[in-house]
Amino acid sequence: MDTFTPTFATHVPPQDVVGKQGVCARQFRSVMTELCTALRSALDDERVTAEDSLRRAAEILQEIGGTPTVAKEPVRGGLSPWQVRKVASYVDANLDRSIKNEDLAGLVRLNASHFGRAFRNSFGEPPHEYVIRRRVERAQGLMLSTDASLSEIALDCGLADQSHLTRLFRRIVGESPRAWRRARLSAPGDVQ
Known part of the structure; x- marks a missing residue:
């Protein structure tokens, strides 16, 4: 059985992460940590639950401003x-x-x-x-x-x-x- 191991992305400075509602990198990282934990638990039990978790996470991310983008100018x-x-x-x-x-x-x-x-x-x-x-x-x-x-x-x-x-x-x-x-x-x- 495959096990899910959370990984953390390369750091993007907080002021470079922007969304429609100004979600900061720390909030985003916290959401992703929680998501990794939920997925790990779900993958241990059953795949359908994991797919439901992913679908809910995608909906939440769309509500808070979608995918963060990196500012183009230093x-x-x-x-x-x-x-x-x-x-x-x-x-x-x-x-x-x-x-x-x-x-x-x-x-x-x-x-x-x-x-x-x-x-x-x-x-x-x-x-x-x-x-x-x-x-x-x-x-x-x-x-x-x-x-x-x-x-x-x-x-x-x-x-x-x-x-x-x-x-x-x-x-x-x-x-x-x-x-x-x-x-x-x-x-x-x-x-x-």
């Missing part, structure tokens, strides 16, 4: 499109390691202070916050797709330990990683 005072792609790719590829602002600045051939301002203009948040958010998002994906312990997931995401993951996760997501994982992996009617 943000004034921000990074150029190639720099955005290079930084986002580097961060995603190195989440399990230490990522310093100086390294990111050197990657796109800017000095550290100019890079910080340009990054914030392009991504809508400072580099450090972006890296933390991407680590938490990777942790969410691993929690849904693997049976690894939270301490293993924390290390795989470049965090010091499980308590570090818990603090950051609670700050960004609003609940503990254990509660978040349990709520999304338990099927309706299961007793834990």
